[in-house]
Amino acid sequence: MARQTHTPSTGKLPGxxxxxxxxxxxxxxxxxxLPRGRPTLVCGGAGSGKTLLAMEFIVRxxxxxxxxxxxxxxxxxxxxxxxxxxSLGFDLDKLVRRRQLAVDHIRVERSEMEETGEYDxxxxxxRLGTMIDQIGAQRIAIxxxxxxxAGLLNEAILRxxxxxxxxxxxxxxxxxxxTGEQGEKTLTRHGLEEYVSDCVIFLDHRIVNQIATRRxxxxxxxxxxxxxxxxxxxxDQHGLSVLPISSLGLDYGASTEHVSSGVDxxxxxxxxxxxxxxxxxxxxxxxxxxxxxxxxAFIDAACRRGERCLYLVLEEAPAQIIRNMxxxxxxxxxxxxxxxxxxxxxxxxxxxxxxxxxxxxxxxxEFHPPTVAVDPITNLMVVGETAEVKxxxxxxxxxxxxxxxxxxxTSLTEGGGPAEQTEVGVSxxxxxxxxxRNVEMGAERNRxxxxxxxxxxxxSNQVREFRLSDQGIQLRDVYVGPSAVLTGAARLVQEARDKxxxxxxxxxxxxxxRELQQEQALTRAQFEALHLKTAALDEELHTLEAxxxxxxxTAAGEQAELARAQGADxxxxxxxxxxxxxxxxxxxx
Numbered sequence: 001m002a003r004q005t006h007t008p009s010t011g012k013l014p015g016x017x018x019x020x021x022x023x024x025x026x027x028x029x030x031x032x033x034l035p036r037g038r039p040t041l042v043c044g045g046a047g048s049g050k051t052l053l054a055m056e057f058i059v060r061x062x063x064x065x066x067x068x069x070x071x072x073x074x075x076x077x078x079x080x081x082x083x084x085x086x087s088l089g090f091d092l093d094k095l096v097r098r099r100q101l102a103v104d105h106i107r108v109e110r111s112e113m114e115e116t117g118e119y120d121x122x123x124x125x126x127r128l129g130t131m132i133d134q135i136g137a138q139r140i141a142i143x144x145x146x147x148x149x150a151g152l153l154n155e156a157i158l159r160x161x162x163x164x165x166x167x168x169x170x171x172x173x174x175x176x177x178x179t180g181e182q183g184e185k186t187l188t189r190h191g192l193e194e195y196v197s198d199c200v201i202f203l204d205h206r207i208v209n210q211i212a213t214r215r216x217x218x219x220x221x222x223x224x225x226x227x228x229x230x231x232x233x234x235x236d237q238h239g240l241s242v243l244p245i246s247s248l249g250l251d252y253g254a255s256t257e258h259v260s261s262g263v264d265x266x267x268x269x270x271x272x273x274x275x276x277x278x279x280x281x282x283x284x285x286x287x288x289x290x291x292x293x294x295x296x297a298f299i300d301a302a303c304r305r306g307e308r309c310l311y312l313v314l315e316e317a318p319a320q321i322i323r324n325m326x327x328x329x330x331x332x333x334x335x336x337x338x339x340x341x342x343x344x345x346x347x348x349x350x351x352x353x354x355x356x357x358x359x360x361x362x363x364x365x366e367f368h369p370p371t372v373a374v375d376p377i378t379n380l381m382v383v384g385e386t387a388e389v390k391x392x393x394x395x396x397x398x399x400x401x402x403x404x405x406x407x408x409x410t411s412l413t414e415g416g417g418p419a420e421q422t423e424v425g426v427s428x429x430x431x432x433x434x435x436x437r438n439v440e441m442g443a444e445r446n447r448x449x450x451x452x453x454x455x456x457x458x459x460s461n462q463v464r465e466f467r468l469s470d471q472g473i474q475l476r477d478v479y480v481g482p483s484a485v486l487t488g489a490a491r492l493v494q495e496a497r498d499k500x501x502x503x504x505x506x507x508x509x510x511x512x513x514r515e516l517q518q519e520q521a522l523t524r525a526q527f528e529a530l531h532l533k534t535a536a537l538d539e540e541l542h543t544l545e546a547x548x549x550x551x552x553x554t555a556a557g558e559q560a561e562l563a564r565a566q567g568a569d570x571x572x573x574x575x576x577x578x579x580x581x582x583x584x585x586x587x588x589x
Contacts, residue, residue, distance in 0.1 A: 022060030232354025
């Protein structure tokens with residue numbers, strides 16, 4: 001599947017050359033890197049990651065861009081620095097042996113110093129110049145110059161010398177990072193930002209609801225556009241990473257391809273094909289309605305298509321989900337064994353919202369999954385306020401959409417609250433919203449599901465009964481009884497009643513059909529008998545008419561014969577001139 005990526009705008013002004021840091025996200029925020037050949041101040045409180053950022057800038061410059069570097073430390077020794085960053089895969093000793101890196105520890109101890117007059121930092125200039133020349137350094141990190149202020153009392157002279165040092169480094173053409181401790185109401189304790197002003201980066205390590213969060217902000221960047229927001233920052237085994245949220249927008253594509261939900265009946269309800277690829281899906285409902293089961297069906301279907309899937313679980317252990325889903329026919333364990341499915345299970349309280357966001361970015365960039373499930377997003381509510389959680393989820397959704405990833409989120413709805421509402425208020429950001437609910441009837445609880453919305457497709461508006469069994473998920477048409485929607489045992493009882501009634505009606509109809517058929521046969525027999533009788537009568541009438549005709553003919557013949565026998569003429573018994581026939585005479589006599 002072609003993946004969509006966001007390309008940041010260059011935005012560089014003429015004359016501002018950038019030095020890439022190699023730190024994930026930071027180069028995008030700074031629009032290419034730090035100002036080359038100029039100093040950058042990195043300030044923040046203890047534990048915010050200043051030293052790590054400076055060290056990554058040097059080491060990644062060597063490894064990724066072939067630019068040797070110098071690291072000057074005022075607090076940690078070279079051995080301590082080497083051990084501290086070895087967990088990130090940085091072998092400082094190896095880089096030193098290759099003459100690509102020079103590490104120098106300058107010890108400043110107030111109790112061992114005695115001021116005898118005016119002083120300067122000429123010794124530091126000489127040490128830096130020697131190291132730069134020995135390895136041909138193009139990058140320098142100084143960590144942290146606050147130690148000089150603690151060791152030397154005359155701040156006026158020290159500030160002048162620092163300005164001279166920075167000017168000297170600029171003349172050398174090296175890109176410099178200087179770290180400084182945060183003041184109570186200022187970026188640094190001694191106002192370093194006043195004269196190290198080409199670029200100032202502020203690192204923050206704060207505690208919110210007993211959860212530690214890290215953030216980065218580019219306070220100023222002279223001569224260049226840059227991101228001005230606070231950006232989530234994470235430190236892990238790969239080093240420092242920054243999430244460039246400002247690069248996310250609404251310029252992602254809209255696919256017309258469908259992907260299966262894992263439930264055939266649900267696919268049919270969604271226009272026949274399932275969800276749109278690259279869309280965001282929300283499954284919400286109260287506890288026990290089957291949200292995780294729908295997520296498992298979605299993941300299983302994606303793995304069957306040969307896709308990689310990432311499953312972020314914030315409530316249950318992955319092993320528990322694998323066991324539970326096997327009881328309804330989804331063998332997620334085999335996909336884990338094949339490498340198609342990767343679980344990332346952590347408690348939401350393990351770290352802050354920004355860390356969850358950065359972790360998602362990191363996992364997606366490493367695993368490249370076309371399908372992601374997050375279960376449940378409402379667990380993030382214990383980490384921050386509603387507005388913060390919504391902002392984080394908005395960033396998650398935008399990031400996944402920009403990557404063309406189909407994402408399913410589950411959300412727990414509190415019992416007794418409005419069903420068509422999510423606790424984190426992100427329903428409007430979702431393309432498809434499935435609502436699950438429990439209904440109580442006949443001393444039992446049963447599940448119902450319906451599609452509240454699905455953008456861009458003609459979806460079903462019907463409520464379905466949602467059932468879980470060892471055969472998977474079944475969606476059944478709800479059963480409307482005489483007065484209400486019936487589910488579970490009440491549905492079975494009513495179905496049995498309706499079936500018995502239907503059988504009785506069929507038997508009654510069959511009996512009545514037989515009676516009518518018998519009556520019809522009798523009537524037909526009677527009709528046939530009448531028809532036969534009518535035919536016999538017709539034949540008898542015909543015979544009588546024939547016999548009568550024969551009789552009359554015979555009688556006429558006999559009469560004529562008798563008349564001839566009596567000597568009558570041929571005129572019918574009349575003599576000439578109208579004389580009467582003999583018969584008439586016999587009649588009168």
